[in-house]
Structures are given as C-alpha cells and as structure tokens.
Amino acid sequence: MGGIKIPVVIKSEITADESVNPTTPVPETGSRQDRTMLLFARVMEGGKEDEETTADLAKLTKLLVEEPELTKQGKEPIVPVIDADCLDTLFGCLDMRQPEAVRTQATLCTAAYLNASGLEGKRKVTDFFHAKMQRATYDDYIVAFCAATAIFPLEYDLMAELFHIEGFLPSLGSLMTRKWKSKKIEMACLKMLNAAAMKIKCHAAIYKYCNEWLDDIISDDIEARLDTVWHLDTDLEVEKEGADELRRHCKQVRNLAGVVYMKISAVPVSASQGLGTEPRKPATDKIEILCNRFAKMIVEDNPENPEYVQYAVEALAYASLRPNIQERLSRNTETLKRLVTVLDSAAPKSPLTYGVLSIFTHLTRYRPHESEEQKRLRQLKAYANAAGKSQPNPLSDDARVTERCKLVFAAGVVPVLVKHCKSASLASLSLIISILFSLSATPTLRGSLAQQGGVRVLLAAWNALPAETEDTARRTAAHGLARILISTNPALVFRQTPxxxxxxxxxxxxxxxxxxxxxxxxxxxxxxxxxxxxxxxxxxxxxxxxxxxxxxxxxxxxxxxxxxxxxxxxxxxxxxxxxxxxxxxxxxAQATNRTKVILALADADSPKTRSAAGGALASLTAHASIARTILTTAAQPRGLDHILGLCREGQEEGGGESAGPAEAEGIRHRGAVVVANLLSQEGELGLLAREKLARAGAVEALTVCAKKSRTPEVVQSVVRCLEVLLGGE
Structure with a gap:
C-alpha cells in the first residue's frame, strides 16, 4: 500500500510563477483568506520537515481561534474557503503514521475549526467520513478512523451519530477478521473504538456488534485460526510451520483490543440501551485474565513501547471499578509500587496521570455513608429484588476498603500526590482529594499523612478549586482536613503554615x-x-x-x-x-440566650455534653456579668438546679446516662468550680448567690459531691463553698 495521496487544490490568486516554496515564509499581510489558503497549500506540499508542517498548522490554528471574534467585528471569514480538500489535508495530519508533534498540532487545529465553523463544519465533517467509507481503501479507512479518534473527545455527539449509521459497526468485524491482516488498520479501528467507548451513546453498541471479534482478538487461538485457513479456498500455499506470525494479531493490537473489551465489559452498562433486551454474558473470568496481563505489562519495563503502559493503565482504570479486581490489585505489591513509579514520572495533566489516579481512587473509595433509614430502605429493596441480589458486595465493606487503603499508603503514593498537586488539572486534583480523603478515614494513617504533606495539599486544593463549580470536591477536601486534624497535634502540623x-x-x-x-x-x-x-x-x-x-x-x-x-x-x-x-x-456569650443554652446543656442526657457545658460555665461564671445573668434571669429558673446537678454527678437517682468514675469526677469538679465562682462574687451579687444557692439545696449537693469525690482539688473546692454557705462569710 502507498501513502496518503491528497490532491493539491489552491483556491487563491497565486499564479504559476508564484509557486509555493516550502521554505517561503507565509506573509503576515494580505487578506486572511489568502493567508489561510497559502498555509493549506504549504501543508499539502510534500517533502517538508515535520517542524515546518507543525509551524504552519500552528498558524492555521491561530487564524481559526481568532475567527469568531473577528467575524463579529465584520472582518472577512476564512471558514468558507476551507473546502473538502482542505479538510482532507487537515485530517490527513491526524493519521497515526504522522509524527506525534504533527498529530498534536493538527488536533488543536481541528478543535479550533470545529469551534469556528459551527453547523457548516459539522456537515463537512460528515461528508468527509461518508466519502472515506465509500472509497473503502485501507488508506481511507486508516485516515477516517484516526480522524474519528481525534474528533470524538471534541464533538462526541456528532461522531456518535456517524458511529450509529446502519451497517457501520457490523462491517468492522469483517474488516478486523480477514485472514491476512493489516496491523495499521487494526490499530486505527481499535483506537477509534477506544475513544467511542468513553460514553454511553456508543458503549452498548460496541458491545453488541464488536464483542465477539474483540474476544477473538484477545484470545487469538492460533490452532483454530490455522484450521480455518487450511479449509479456505485460496491459491496461496501456506505452510503450517513458521506461519503463526503472519496469521496472529500483533501484541499491540491484542492489548488495545483488551482495553476496549475492558471498557465495554467492566463498566455495568445495560446492553439494552435501544438495542434490544438481550442479556449481557458474564465477563468476570475474562476480565480477571486481562487484569493479570495488564498488571504484568505495568511491571515490565517497555521503554521502546510506552503505549503499552498507557493501554495497561487505561484498562485497569476501568477494571478497578469491580471489587474483586480492587482486591487483586491492592494485594499485588509489585504492581502497586510500579503504578506509583509510573505516576511519579508521568507528565502533569496527561491521560496517563489521570488513569493512574483513577486506579488509586477506585482502590481506596468507601461506600457512601448511609443513615439507618437509608440502610433499611436499601435492604427492603434488596429483598424485593430477586431475593436480595442487589445486596452490596462484601468486598466493598469498610473493613476491606480500610485494608486496601493501608496497602496503597504503604506503596508510597502520598509524596507523589503532593508532587502532582502543584500542577494538576481540576479533574486530577479532584481525584487526589478523593484519595487523601479515603486514606484519612484510617486513624492510624493520619499522623503520617500530615507528616508527608497531606494537610498542605488539602488546604491548597480547597483554595484552588472554584466554589461555584467544584463545591463537592472542596467539601471533600475540608472533610479530609478535619479528619487529619482530629488525630494530630496542630502545633506539629502547622510549623510553616498558620x-x-x-x-x-x-x-x-x-x-x-x-x-x-x-x-x-x-x-x-x-x-x-x-x-x-x-x-x-x-x-x-x-x-x-x-x-x-x-x-x-x-x-x-x-x-x-x-x-x-x-x-x-x-x-x-x-x-x-x-x-x-x-x-x-x-x-x-454575654447575651442571655447563650447562657440559657449552656445551662440547659448542663442537664443533658450525655455525660460528655454535661462535662463540656460544665467546663464552659466554669470559665464564664468567673465574670460578674455572666454570674449576674445566671442568678437574676427569670428565663432559666432551673439554671441553679442544673449547676448543682453537676455536683451530684454519680448519684443513683440522677437523670441521664451514667458517667464513668473518672468522667463523673471531672463533672463534679466543674460543678464545684461554678458554685465557687458564684459565691466569690463581691457585694450584693455575692450575697444574692449565697441566698439563691442555699435555697436551691447547695449544701446537700456539695455534701454529696464531697462524699463521692476522691480528688483533693474537688474536695478543697467543696469545703470552701460549704464554709461560705454555712459560715455566712
């Protein structure tokens, strides 16, 4: 097969004597339409260096990016002069046989064209694919498939419509299962399917029409293929010995087919999405076999084939949505450490970075927290749905996830997350937050998380994420921060940051x-x-x-x-x-309603609440204004009863939950301090305190407190209070 042959059609007023030399710079003056056509003519020229083609595509991209704004200002549009031949040239630069730099810039140029051209551009894209499919040569297939791969992320709905043209997907099977195969066309087709399977619109259709031959490529049963070839009517003389490599799919094709198969099988999407109601075949065994294969690919060092690692990461990112795969991966220490290494060396904002982060997110994610009511409702639905088939997978229990979190943490992922946080995209930053949040659920990991920079990352992420669009991620970051700060000493965590x-x-x-x-x-x-x-x-x-x-x-x-x-x-x-x-x-707290709340909590059912309220009152009643509020307000007539109830803590007839011996001793101490503070007020306020406390039964309450307490400080406080109450001092 030859290379891609694109006719040169230049629609501008350039004469034969003014033929374009590849080294001739594009003038910055002149009409924008002429500059556009001159740039397309230069891209069409053969025998140019890749750097020149990339530079010309970059200039085209700039013109197309400026198009919407300049058109609003009344300037001449350049989109109308970009005809089918120009698009053929541009999409030809997306061919996987082109250098990566050319493909990257051509993708940017395509995005700019689709943005500037609107509905007219979409129509021309549709015409381009129809023309390529009708010609149906290997080169046409490869260019069309590669262009579709690049356009899917840019205009998914447009490509999905073309994808569902009647007969298109079924025809791919015959193209991929010919007895003499082309590696390039197989790779181009699989790359297109890989991009299409990202969303539901094409996901189920690929499963219906491509599942069988994808399974065939993955398995690649050589003996079965040989048997088929020998029974075909062919004039080629095929020898059984040494013919395997000609008939089997290459490793790259099998790997990419495995990625596509993983996407359409691992994610629980119904195959009945407008395609009938046929049930999906169980794919658990095949997925586990593929996971083992991709895990080995990650561990193996393939510097000459970096795409292998990309394929493996992408496949495992989908497979790791399943609890059984999460268990397998988390207990494979070698693979976990290799994933950390891959993440450490991956470029910021790259698909590889996002893929590895997705794997760690799936391995560490807990089930959403459920209230008791939600749990009961789920159980009722489970019993009503085929005798409880929708019960949660036991491999997703909190205990299992905690073990996986510990294994991921032990692999050394946190320092790498800290490194990537500085230049991560918003999507990657959200995944980093999710991983740290899950790790922070284990109290034994919180100190190490703080030591390795987890607090710094969560603070930076909370400040970096826009509140309008990323409120959920910000709350997750704040929640992870809260968990870490519960169990760590702030003085040790905030040495450089206030x-x-x-x-x-x-x-x-x-x-x-x-x-x-x-x-x-x-x-x-x-x-x-x-x-x-x-x-x-x-x-x-x-x-x-x-x-x-x-x-x-x-x-x-x-x-x-x-x-x-x-x-x-x-x-x-x-x-x-x-x-x-x-x-x-x-x-x-000077306001009466604040004091009322604290006094009410001093009589709460929970001993922890009573203790906390007593501590607050012990601090507040040292101030005359608060003491006056407690003694004179009519809004809380039982306020002194609640205070004396603190002194009686541990008495059998007392209300609320019983406190332990140590906790009860602390509550009594707080009550004694509050009484002492009230009695120590000067002048008329002190006399009022003595009178009201005596009337409320303070002598009896303090006597109980003295008998039950074993701490010298408590006994001493009680004795001083009794001296004031009984001695009249």
Whole structure:
C-alpha cells in the first residue's frame, strides 16, 4: 500500500510563477483568506520537515481561534474557503503514521475549526467520513478512523451519530477478521473504538456488534485460526510451520483490543440501551485474565513501547471499578509500587496521570455513608429484588476498603500526590482529594499523612478549586482536613503554615451542604467540630486561633448546640468549652440566650455534653456579668438546679446516662468550680448567690459531691463553698 495521496487544490490568486516554496515564509499581510489558503497549500506540499508542517498548522490554528471574534467585528471569514480538500489535508495530519508533534498540532487545529465553523463544519465533517467509507481503501479507512479518534473527545455527539449509521459497526468485524491482516488498520479501528467507548451513546453498541471479534482478538487461538485457513479456498500455499506470525494479531493490537473489551465489559452498562433486551454474558473470568496481563505489562519495563503502559493503565482504570479486581490489585505489591513509579514520572495533566489516579481512587473509595433509614430502605429493596441480589458486595465493606487503603499508603503514593498537586488539572486534583480523603478515614494513617504533606495539599486544593463549580470536591477536601486534624497535634502540623488557615475550610462543614434535603449526612459536621476543638485547645498567647473561630463560625457552632443528634450537640459543647477561654467568645456569650443554652446543656442526657457545658460555665461564671445573668434571669429558673446537678454527678437517682468514675469526677469538679465562682462574687451579687444557692439545696449537693469525690482539688473546692454557705462569710 502507498501513502496518503491528497490532491493539491489552491483556491487563491497565486499564479504559476508564484509557486509555493516550502521554505517561503507565509506573509503576515494580505487578506486572511489568502493567508489561510497559502498555509493549506504549504501543508499539502510534500517533502517538508515535520517542524515546518507543525509551524504552519500552528498558524492555521491561530487564524481559526481568532475567527469568531473577528467575524463579529465584520472582518472577512476564512471558514468558507476551507473546502473538502482542505479538510482532507487537515485530517490527513491526524493519521497515526504522522509524527506525534504533527498529530498534536493538527488536533488543536481541528478543535479550533470545529469551534469556528459551527453547523457548516459539522456537515463537512460528515461528508468527509461518508466519502472515506465509500472509497473503502485501507488508506481511507486508516485516515477516517484516526480522524474519528481525534474528533470524538471534541464533538462526541456528532461522531456518535456517524458511529450509529446502519451497517457501520457490523462491517468492522469483517474488516478486523480477514485472514491476512493489516496491523495499521487494526490499530486505527481499535483506537477509534477506544475513544467511542468513553460514553454511553456508543458503549452498548460496541458491545453488541464488536464483542465477539474483540474476544477473538484477545484470545487469538492460533490452532483454530490455522484450521480455518487450511479449509479456505485460496491459491496461496501456506505452510503450517513458521506461519503463526503472519496469521496472529500483533501484541499491540491484542492489548488495545483488551482495553476496549475492558471498557465495554467492566463498566455495568445495560446492553439494552435501544438495542434490544438481550442479556449481557458474564465477563468476570475474562476480565480477571486481562487484569493479570495488564498488571504484568505495568511491571515490565517497555521503554521502546510506552503505549503499552498507557493501554495497561487505561484498562485497569476501568477494571478497578469491580471489587474483586480492587482486591487483586491492592494485594499485588509489585504492581502497586510500579503504578506509583509510573505516576511519579508521568507528565502533569496527561491521560496517563489521570488513569493512574483513577486506579488509586477506585482502590481506596468507601461506600457512601448511609443513615439507618437509608440502610433499611436499601435492604427492603434488596429483598424485593430477586431475593436480595442487589445486596452490596462484601468486598466493598469498610473493613476491606480500610485494608486496601493501608496497602496503597504503604506503596508510597502520598509524596507523589503532593508532587502532582502543584500542577494538576481540576479533574486530577479532584481525584487526589478523593484519595487523601479515603486514606484519612484510617486513624492510624493520619499522623503520617500530615507528616508527608497531606494537610498542605488539602488546604491548597480547597483554595484552588472554584466554589461555584467544584463545591463537592472542596467539601471533600475540608472533610479530609478535619479528619487529619482530629488525630494530630496542630502545633506539629502547622510549623510553616498558620493554623488559622484551616479554620475557613472547617467552618464550611458545620452547616449542612443542603439544608433542604430530607436526610443529612452529619459526619462532616461532627468531625469538623472535633477538629476545631483540637485547634482551639492549643492557642498562642495572642489568642489568635480562638478569635478567628469565634469570628468565622460562632453562629453555626451555636446552632449545632440544638442538634437532635447527641454526638453533634456534644461536639459543639466541647468546642464551646475551649472557645470560652477567649475574651472574644466571652463577649459573644454575654447575651442571655447563650447562657440559657449552656445551662440547659448542663442537664443533658450525655455525660460528655454535661462535662463540656460544665467546663464552659466554669470559665464564664468567673465574670460578674455572666454570674449576674445566671442568678437574676427569670428565663432559666432551673439554671441553679442544673449547676448543682453537676455536683451530684454519680448519684443513683440522677437523670441521664451514667458517667464513668473518672468522667463523673471531672463533672463534679466543674460543678464545684461554678458554685465557687458564684459565691466569690463581691457585694450584693455575692450575697444574692449565697441566698439563691442555699435555697436551691447547695449544701446537700456539695455534701454529696464531697462524699463521692476522691480528688483533693474537688474536695478543697467543696469545703470552701460549704464554709461560705454555712459560715455566712
């Protein structure tokens, strides 16, 4: 077969004496139409260096990129002069037999043309493919398939329409199963199918019409093929010995066929998408065999065939959606480490980078968190659907995913993620966030994640992602940050970055993502409150962190004190206990309604909530204004009863959940400090405190507290309070 022969048709006023020399520069003056046709003429010229062709295509791209804006300004359009021969020239540069630099620039030029030409350009693209299919030579097939591969990501809907032309897909089978094959046309066809299988519009159609011969290429049964050849009526004399290589598909073709097969079989897409209702054959065994093959390809070093690694990564990215493949890959230490190495050396924003990140995302992804109501509803649906067939795969249980996360972390993926974060695309950045978020679910990994730069990456990602379009990814980054900060010492994590940088991301999680939703996931709220509590416990002398938390999130924190979820309200109370050490929080708590809430929480069912509320009151009642509010307000008549209830903690007839011995001792200590603070107020306020506490039964409550307590500090506080109450001092 010869190369691609494209007729030279130049539609401009260039005379025969002004023939185009490949080395003649394109003038920057003159009409845009003439410059366009001159550039196409130069690309059509044979015998040019690749650099010259690439430069001419780059100039064409620039003219086409400027076309929409200049046309609006009334300038002459250049799209009308780009006829079928020009498109034939441009799409010929997309041929896989062309150098990569030429193909890359031709792809950019094609994208610019489709954007500038609109419906007219789509019509010409359709005519181009119809013409190529009608001529049906090997060269025509190769150019058409390569052009389709490049255009699919640019205009998927347009190519999908051409893809579904009656008879097109079934005809590929006869093209791919001829007894004497062309490697180039096979590769071009498979590359097109690989691009088409990315979305549902073509996915099911490929399965229906191409599954059988794809399976045949993957298996490549030599003996069966030989038997077929010997029974064919052919005048070629074929010897059985030494003829295998002529009749079998080459390794590259088998690998790419495996990638396409993986896409149409591993992803659970119904084959009945407008193509009938035939059931899909189980492909689990074939997928596992292919996974083993691609895992070996990744481990093997193939510097002369870098496409092998790309094929392997792309196939495993689809296969790893299946739990059984996730288990196999995660326990293959050699493959995991090799994937980390491939990611480390991959170019930023490349398909290879995205593919490896997708694999790690699938290996570490947990099932979505379900409320108890959602679990019951899913179980009912499972029982109603063929006796529970839709039950979750046990390989996706949290315990299994946790083990996979530990194996992925041990392979050394985090430092490489930190490296790629600096120049990652938005899509890759979202995958990096997802991986770190999953790893942060394991408490034993959180310290190492912080040490290896996980906190820095999540903070940078949260700030880099646009809030308007990437709100989900930002919340995931903030949630991962919260998990790490729950279990680590902020003083060790924030050595180079101020810890106040983490407050805004954490504060966004306190309020629910969708306040109108019927069911809410409170886990982000709960864990962000815990993380903020940890930050508020280690502040500097300037009280910076607490002041920023109060300024940024006080209202949301206060709202969570009323949460119907006990754990959330307790976490909010514990955070409040740490915040009221700050004058800024004390000023916020001056209002009566804040004091009422804290007093009410002192009588909560949860001992942790009672402890947190007691701690907050122990700090606040040292101030005369707060003490006056508690003693004089009529809005909380049982406020002193709740305070004395802290002193009685551990008494059998007390309400709420029972606290452990150590926890009960702490609650009693907080109650004794609150009573001491009230009694220590000066003047009339101190007299009022003594009178109201005595009337509320403070002597009896403090006596119980003294008898039950074993800590000297608690006993001493109680004794001083009793001396004031009984001695009248």
């Amino acid at each position: 810890q106040t940088a983490a407050i805004r991301p954490l504060a966004t999680l306190i309020a629910p993502a969708d306040p109108t939703a019927e069911t809410r996931d409170l886990l982000p709220t709960f864990e962000s409150l815990l993380a903020l509590t940890n930050l508020a416990s280690t502040d500097d002398d300037a009280d910076t962190t607490r002041r920023v938390i109060v300024r940024t999130a006080w209202d949301d924190i206060e709202e969570q004190l009323f949460s119907t979820n006990t754990r959330v309200s307790t976490a909010a109370a514990e955070l409040l206990c740490n915040l009221v050490q700050s004058p800024a929080a004390q000023a916020q």
